Amino acid sequence: MKVLVAGAGIGGLCLAQGLVRAGIDVRVFEREGGADSRYQGFRIGLDEPGLAALRECLPPRLHGLLTAVTGPLAGERRVVDEQLTELRQLGPTSGGTAADRHVLRQLLLAGLGDRVEFGRAVVGYRERADGRVEARFADGTGTVGDLLVGADGVGSAVRRQLLPGAEVTAVPGGALLGRTPMTERLAALVPGAGTLVQGPGASLLIGRMEFRRPPRLAAAELAPEVELPDTGSYLRWVVMLPEPLAGPAPTDWAQVRDRLLTLVRDWHPDLVELVRRSDVGNSSPLTLRYSEPVPHWGTGAVTLLGDAIHPMPPSAGQGANLAFRDAALLCRSLTAVHRGEAELPAAVQEYELRMLDRGFAAVAAGLARLPDFTPAR
Ligand SMILES: Cc1cc2nc3c(=O)[nH]c(=O)nc-3n(C[C@H](O)[C@H](O)[C@H](O)COP(=O)(O)OP(=O)(O)OC[C@H]3O[C@@H](n4cnc5c(N)ncnc54)[C@H](O)[C@@H]3O)c2cc1C
Structure with missing residues (x-):
């Protein structure tokens, strides 16, 4: 099984770490030219389930370093x-x-080597007759895998093609x-x-x-x-x-x-x-943007995780936590497929149903809390 991931943000890289741990072939394609290409260093608050998901995907030899470079x-x-x-x-x-997003991202790149390709913007995909999927890049090239995961953030090109009706709204x-x-x-x-x-x-x-x-x-x-x-x-x-x-x-x-x-x-x-x-x-x-809930779309060879499907306002305090939890959940499903314990479409569907429920519940909770943080007009 070969998994293609669009986006080397914290969610896409967490998934890649987990898949490598499970012995699954993975390639990550990132639009930016390098991990330092733009400002990324803001603090994110991780809760217990988010941190546990991150640790589940990260190799145990890096757990001590993760603790050392985070804070109370x-x-x-x-x-x-x-x-x-x-x-x-x-x-x-x-x-x-x-945790600092930039530090986490660098930590999550550890050991992935040339499995991560920078300067490779995914512009769309083509589902093939044999059930596989071809990711298409801005330079006109493409590559084929068994599953394409859109982890390409709030402006996701993969979501635009998969769910053209999905709406992302700016916080006023x-x-x-x-x-x-x-x-x-x-x-x-x-x-x-x-x-x-x-x-x-x-x-x-x-x-x-x-x-x-x-x-x-x-x-x-x-x-x-x-x-x-x-x-x-x-x-x-x-x-x-x-x-x-x-x-x-x-x-x-x-x-x-x-x-x-x-x-x-x-x-x-x-x-x-x-x-x-x-x-x-x-x-x-x-x-600041958030998404309107979307119904399950019918599983194929393309799926989504993190901000690519359920971006939420920071009042939720959950975007990164859920990106890690999506990554760990999808990783468990794909590991079962890799071991011959499940079929790919059923495993991906199980992931999507749980991810959608949890993700959009967090979006709603974040929107309900937004007035606490918003000044009067
Ligand atoms: C100010 C602020 C505070 C926050 N605080 C918290 C917090 O306390 N707790 C919390 O849990 N969350 C918090 N968040 C949210 C959290 O940062 C995001 O939810 C999280 O980064 C989402 O991870 P992701 O991997 O899904 O997307 P991203 O981190 O956005 O990564 C997406 C990646 O995909 C790449 N990409 C985009 N398009 C393409 C393409 N076409 N092809 C290839 N690559 C592409 C991007 O360059 C990027 O590297 C906060 C966010 C902000 C802005």
Whole structure:
């Protein structure tokens, strides 16, 4: 059996790791030219089931490194006003793990070698009479496998062809994603698992990414064959605005930051400092999107996982968790096929039914929580 995966994001790579562990032939095709081609370094919160799914796919020799390069995520999530006066608490999180998407992605590339091809954008596919599928690339070439998995994120080319009627909707308003190197003063903004600032004209969600060990050093010590980025601990923040930033579209983060500084100029000095010190290379405007539920489509040689099928707003806190859980679930189904215990179509259908139920329940939960994070218009 040969599995083709469109997209070397965290979901596609997690699946590839699991399939390699199971002895299944897998090839991953990524649109970007390399793993460092664009900004990717934001913090994601993993829950127990998400982390367990990731560990299930990752080879055991990398589990120690995974623990070393993630961080704690526990405690109260408080809501404050723009002067940092506490308004209420959203309740504690228990047993979570903070991970950096870029570090995770590099870790997930470990040992995959030339099974991952960068600079290979999948533009569509052709289902063949023999039941196999040919993935088609932007350069006009193609490759044939038994199953094509669209793990190509919210703008998925595979989903567009498989489910042309599926709708992806933008969350109204504007959003900005910032990252600021950790200092003692700024760390105090997030005493627990997260802080939501409800200020006039904007909401600001702040989270801590505190690596247990510096990723590059931890890799050198625990798994020298893995190269991880030289990243320090930081605060990740998302600004939600009732409308996109007014005025001409900014061309770089320095312009965005200056407009944001004008908006928050009367806020608590520590919040102004958070924005002022933001990292130009790792902060950017953000489009938040989610998908409307889709019914099961009738199983063939093409399936989907992660944001390619159920993108959700960050208020769900589940996109990455579910990408890992989809990957582990699909991996279990395909392992059964590889061992001769199941037929491919039935195994893929079983995966799809569970994945769709779980994924769209999380989208709905995230949408229900969105008003907590959204400033008044
Ligand atoms: C600010 C923010 C905070 C978040 N916080 C959390 C959190 O706390 N917890 C959580 O669980 N989730 C969180 N998420 C969501 C999480 O990051 C995503 O759900 C997750 O990255 C989805 O993984 P994926 O592999 O499905 O897609 P992606 O990570 O988007 O990967 C898709 C990959 O496919 C590639 N690709 C795209 N098109 C093609 C093509 N045509 N051909 C080949 N390759 C292609 C892309 O370049 C990319 O590498 C957050 C997201 C944001 C933006």
